[in-house]
Amino acid sequence: MSAAQLGQNTATAPCELRQGRYGLFTVRLFKLDLYQIQAHLADQVGNAPGLLENAPVVIDPGLLEKLPDTEQTADLLARLRAAGLQPLAVAQGPDADPDSLQQLFGLPVIAATPLRKSATSEEPDAAEQSPSQSVAEAAEVGASGALPVAAEASTPPAQTAATTDFDDDAEHSSVAASAPAPAPGSLYVNTPVRSGQQIYAKGRDLVITAAVSAGAEVIADGCIHVYARLAGKALAGAQGNEHARIYALNFQPELVSIAGQYRLMESIPESLRGLAVEVVLDNERLDLRSIGAR
């Protein structure tokens, strides 16, 4: 079952597990049915143990009708751990009070959604940005890729008004604006990526000219290009860039993922095996298409 499908049947599930920013998974709670939550998550971890077992997660209680009480919270945390996940932080919704959240969960509080971009911030002109926004974004850039430190200190008031959808283009242009140095070029790898090895292109594209073996993982915040056999896992848009894509000349991956939406080998059509393939995230679903001359 792919993450995209999971997203669609959320009406029945008590919670949802998605990969979001910093490659972290978020447990978004819909209903405070503790037993169901544990069962649902344990099931998901069981489906992709390599990806999810002991994965640090952010708890997002923003869609619950009301916050759990102290006892329920302790139970919830215990159940997440029992399901094989490691609660790392709690996400702060639009109208939640960070202090009470922190007290309740005993975890650092981070902003649930990124800054809402004002119209001006989409233009790559730093001078037009308010100083507070630039500072906040600089902090974000600095923390990217690393484990998220509690970010509430640098959260400007604008953040609390954030919407649920975030516009990636705006995000990119504003990051460029706040960091005068040009974005780094792609990370180029010319040696085989073998079983057990992991390569992460932080904040950029990843270009690999040798084979990615089964059991290897290649991760990029941008796109991933493999000009050889891709037999391992490829995770593009690891920080949530939904416009990231994956290209492979000889496509036979164990798993592909873009911005947290993933597909395992068994859900990849046999007819695409060994072909040149492009993977695109289209409307929360991974679209696989063969490209180039057959």
Added chain:
Amino acid sequence: MSEVIVVTSGKGGVGKTTSSASIACGYARRGKKVAVVDFDIGLRNLDLIMGCERRVVYDFVNVINGDCSLKQALIKDKRFDNLSVLAASQTRDKDALTQDGVERVLKELRGEFEIIICDSPAGIERGAHLAMYYADRAVVVVNPEVSSVRDSDRVLGLLASKTNRAEKGDGSIAEHLLLTRYSPERVSTGDMMSVSDVEEILGLKVIGVIPESQSVLAASNAGVPVILDEASEAGQAYDDAVARMCGDDRPMRFTELKKKGLLNRLFGGS
């Protein structure tokens, strides 16, 4: 110029020790001064394959702990004057190996020998890590089946990242793939991966293909490395592999299904 060559695989039972013994004898037969070191502390085997198990007094761990000198622990081979064996300890475990100790012993061996073969234990833990850490070249032994190939891939990744050369940036370790227990018959019926399957998955050309052969087991039991059994195909294939490691160009043998001769076909013999 001395060279440390690790014989490793990740998976157990693929023929590391058999290959270490044969490669060591192959080099010795070419006149090189060779030492072969058993890193499989606690599961000492190399001395059996080399046929010197009755002459083990001191072992690798004794040398590391300073209980004896390296000279005292080295066992001279009876067939080749220029070949010595350093046995593993049977009573200790792999924690007895220290990085400093291994480095010191290998340094001393480098002063005495031209070729030092390190017979790695299976796995990717301490023993295997230390066996490969100071290597200049690696022979990755692989069987034509998926789990062995996967493990070899992992080991090749470690060789490229977790070795002294890789960490110091002294150029990469030369990697050789040695395919053992190969059976052209089973490849032809589709039961076994072919040479090209393995080469394609690992992205490396093989340095040798050793056919599955009764003579390997017989040689091991007799304490005679199979390379010395010149009548056997496995022995000839090991000699080809060592020749290629020395830079000779030899055609691959024993990888094709044998064509039955006319008489065999007429009489249905095998």
